Amino acid sequence: MKKQLVELAHARSGDKGDIANIALFAPDQATYDLLVREVTTERVRTHFAGIVTGKVERYEAPNVLALNFVLHGALNGGASRSLRSDALGKSLSSALLRMEIEV
Amino acid sequence: MKSVRIAGGLGFYGDSWRPIKTSIERGNVQYVASDHLAELTLAILQKDRQRDPNLGYTRDFAPMLLDLLPIAIPRGVKFILNAGGLNPMAAREVLLGALKKFDMKLKVGVVLGDSVLERLDELQEVGVSLVHMDTGADITTVRERLLFASAYLGARPLVEALDAGADIVLTGRVADAALFLAPMMHQLGWRWDDWDKLAQGIVVGHLLECSGQATGGNFGGDWRSIPNLAHIGYPIAEVWENGDAVISKAPGTGGRVNFDTLREQLLYEVHDPRHYMTPDVDVDMTTLRMEEIGLDEVRVIGAKGRPAPEMLKIVAGYEDGVMGQAMLGYAWPDALAKAQLAAEIIQQQMIEVDLKTEEIVIEYIGYDSIHGPLADPTHAKDLNEVYLRIAVRCADKKEAAKLGRLFPPLALSGPPFIGGAGGMIEPRGLLGIWPTLAPRTVIEEYIRVSVEES
Numbered sequence: 001m002k003k004q005l006v007e008l009a010h011a012r013s014g015d016k017g018d019i020a021n022i023a024l025f026a027p028d029q030a031t032y033d034l035l036v037r038e039v040t041t042e043r044v045r046t047h048f049a050g051i052v053t054g055k056v057e058r059y060e061a062p063n064v065l066a067l068n069f070v071l072h073g074a075l076n077g078g079a080s081r082s083l084r085s086d087a088l089g090k091s092l093s094s095a096l097l098r099m100e101i102e103v
Numbered sequence: 104m105k106s107v108r109i110a111g112g113l114g115f116y117g118d119s120w121r122p123i124k125t126s127i128e129r130g131n132v133q134y135v136a137s138d139h140l141a142e143l144t145l146a147i148l149q150k151d152r153q154r155d156p157n158l159g160y161t162r163d164f165a166p167m168l169l170d171l172l173p174i175a176i177p178r179g180v181k182f183i184l185n186a187g188g189l190n191p192m193a194a195r196e197v198l199l200g201a202l203k204k205f206d207m208k209l210k211v212g213v214v215l216g217d218s219v220l221e222r223l224d225e226l227q228e229v230g231v232s233l234v235h236m237d238t239g240a241d242i243t244t245v246r247e248r249l250l251f252a253s254a255y256l257g258a259r260p261l262v263e264a265l266d267a268g269a270d271i272v273l274t275g276r277v278a279d280a281a282l283f284l285a286p287m288m289h290q291l292g293w294r295w296d297d298w299d300k301l302a303q304g305i306v307v308g309h310l311l312e313c314s315g316q317a318t319g320g321n322f323g324g325d326w327r328s329i330p331n332l333a334h335i336g337y338p339i340a341e342v343w344e345n346g347d348a349v350i351s352k353a354p355g356t357g358g359r360v361n362f363d364t365l366r367e368q369l370l371y372e373v374h375d376p377r378h379y380m381t382p383d384v385d386v387d388m389t390t391l392r393m394e395e396i397g398l399d400e401v402r403v404i405g406a407k408g409r410p411a412p413e414m415l416k417i418v419a420g421y422e423d424g425v426m427g428q429a430m431l432g433y434a435w436p437d438a439l440a441k442a443q444l445a446a447e448i449i450q451q452q453m454i455e456v457d458l459k460t461e462e463i464v465i466e467y468i469g470y471d472s473i474h475g476p477l478a479d480p481t482h483a484k485d486l487n488e489v490y491l492r493i494a495v496r497c498a499d500k501k502e503a504a505k506l507g508r509l510f511p512p513l514a515l516s517g518p519p520f521i522g523g524a525g526g527m528i529e530p531r532g533l534l535g536i537w538p539t540l541a542p543r544t545v546i547e548e549y550i551r552v553s554v555e556e557s
Contacts, residue, residue: 010324010363014372017142017418017536019237023370025324025363050476061376061389064366070374072237076464080143080534081423083464083494085472093323095477 002100009035011093020052020074020089022096024067032065038101044069047099051092069096104344107290109283109307111338112137112184114314116144116161120171122314122337122356127174130339130353133290135175136282138312139164139186145276146420146534148188149250159190160273165201168271176207183261183282187273189251191215194273195555202557209557212264214274216550219417219541220252231541236416245421245537252419252537254546257382257411259295261285267554276418278381280308283340291344301384302408303346306391309379310350310368310403311338317350317368318358324367331357348403349396360399369393378409380416382543385409414540415547423535424461427503428494429510430468432523435487441518442467442491448517449493449509458505462496490523496533503530 005011005024008031013022024039026032045056054072061068075089076082086092110126113119116139126132139161152159164186175182187194191213202209219226223246227233233242253276262285264272272285284304287293293300310317317338319329336356342348352360369388373379379386391406429449433441446465453460468490471478497503507527514521 010322010367012321012323012367012371015142016372016374017237017538019374021370021372021374023367023373025366047477057374059375059377061370063389063391064362064369064393066366066370068370068373068376077423077533078142078536080146080420080536083426083428083462083496084475085466085468085492086475090321091473095474098474098477098479 001103003103004097005039005099005101006097009097011096013089013091013093015075015079015089018073018075018078020071020092022069022071022093024069024096026065029065032062034103035067036060039067039099043099044096047096048074105291106341106343107134107286108132108339108341109134109136109286109311111311111314111317113139114312114316115139115141116147116163118314120167122335124171124174125353125356126337126339127171127178127180129355132180132339134286135180135182136286136308136311137182137184137186138279138282139184140188140276142418142536143534145189145251145253149420152189157193160188160194160197161186164194165197168198169201172205176205181265181270183272183285185274185277185282187213187275189218189275191273191275198271198273199555199557209270210268210554211557212267212269212272212552212554214256214260214264214272214277214550214552216546217253217256217274217276218251219254219546220249222549223252226541226545229545231545233539236538236540242537242539245535248421248423250420250422250534252417254415254417254541255382256550257281258284258288260550260552262288263552264554265289269554279312280305280381281383283308283311284383287342291342298384298408298410299406300346302386302406303348303403304342305379305381305384305386306369306388306403306406307340307342307348307350310365311340313368313371315358316371317365318352318360319364320358322364322367324363329359333357349400350403351400360401362393362395362401365393365401380412382415383411385412413542415543417539417541419537419539420534421537423533424496424498425500425503425530426494426496426533427506427530428492428528429507430490430492430523430525431510431513431521432488432490433518434520434522435485438486438489439467439470439483441520442489444518445491445513446493448513452509453506456505456509458495459502460495460497464494466492468492488522500530
């Protein structure tokens with residue numbers, strides 16, 4: 001069965017230069033393990049095609065049941081240079097929550 | 104066991120200081136640490152300083168202090184602010200002038216030495232490459248267009264000012280969390296190689312540096328569950344001698360401090376949580392624990408630290424073109440199709456008026472302006488209204504301004520049913536950000552700390 005991440009987790013994104021990070025938070029250990037298995041670096045890269053131009057890295061913070069994605073080239077050159085409405089990438093977090101995973 | 108109570112101040116230039124007032128009145132705090140400088144704030148300040156050499160600081164800080172000092176002085180509350188921006192000395196003059204209306208003598212400390220724009224040749228001569236730390240690009244390509252270059256300093260000079268008795272410390276660029284680490288070092292007697300305690304201090308600072316984002320603001324979880332955001336309390340930390348900390352907020356305020364709101368802030372703008380690099384310590388966030396110990400009270404313990412890095416981060420900003428933009432709204436029926444036709448018309452006319460662009464972004468507000476290509480197309484049908492927004496990057500202001508002039512005629516000569524024609528939007532200078540690294544020794548030799556009585 002497929003589920004959209006918005007039903008499973010919450011997220012916050014932030015900016016540094018042209019790099020955005022999205023931290024994805026699970027409500028419990030079982031969901032965290034599921035996210036670790038399903039929300040891979042490759043899947044996130046594909047998900048953000050057309051927005052993110054560089055590499056994607058994933059870091060694990062199991063102590064707070066979180067995965068942290070670092071998206072290079074995600075902000076059209078960075079907040080102060082971007083032509084986009086979401087120059088700071090504040091809503092990249094909610095865009096990630098659109099992803100569907102197998103549960 | 105000794106402890107210190109610190110209030111989170113502003114999260115950016117333009118943030119509200121009303122919640123700080125509440126933290127002082129009801130939060131029993133000894134310090135307010137306030138972050139006025141986002142990455143791009145220095146660009147705004149540089150423009151101010153180009154107009155007037157006596158500007159270049161964040162101008163909200165003086166009205167903020169004049170409003171807060173009458174309640175802060177009787178309680179002995181001290182302030183640490185990076186509001187000095189690119190011109191901490193000018194900020195001090197403004198503050199000393201403003202303080203004349205208070206009877207009590209206050210000591211104002213200033214930290215200088217973060218700005219390295221004038222020293223870039225010297226840095227290169229001693230072998231600092233100044234290459235872009237993410238892309239490895241050579242700085243030569245942007246060197247002539249640089250507007251500012253500032254190093255992120257650590258907490259040491261701030262502690263020096265506090266040790267010399269400063270009631271208010273004004274800095275330029277310092278690591279945001281260092282604003283908070285400074286009063287802990289000053290009060291708790293930690294050594295500069297107590298890495299785990301420094302790591303705890305930085306984590307606490309990081310949690311507090313974005314005002315309401317730690318207390319339920321911008322909360323990506325169940326945002327409906329956050330009470331009374333209109334009267335949100337900013338975060339308050341109590342930190343003990345052994346490094347343990349409790350994050351809370353003033354009683355009676357809105358917002359929420361719990362595991363969920365705090366863990367969102369913990370990873371905000373973090374890359375590798377095992378190595379959160381700051382000038383004072385390399386922090387491992389993955390060892391810490393956050394436990395709810397009461398309503399709006401979370402204990403934070405167990406962050407681990409490794410020795411401070413040899414290199415400090417510098418962020419420079421350079422001019423990178425000018426943005427022209429324009430907007431117009433279209434109503435149901437077929438709102439999106441109308442906005443798309445308007446976009447086609449504008450694009451044809453851009454070619455005909457020979458508008459030279461380096462980049463163009465077309466967005467449909469109400470449909471895809473925030474999620475871009477990830478917007479769900481099944482929502483495209485039957486929207487009540489859609490705003491067309493076009494933004495262009497051009498070489499100069501004159502070129503960028505051409506875009507806005509193409510929009511007004513759409514009112515009578517484009518597709519039907521418009522609204523929200525807001526007039527032309529002034530073109531705005533764009534700024535590229537250039538992060539780079541330099542050995543701390545070559546930066547730190549220029550740090551100066553002075554403390555003067557009002």
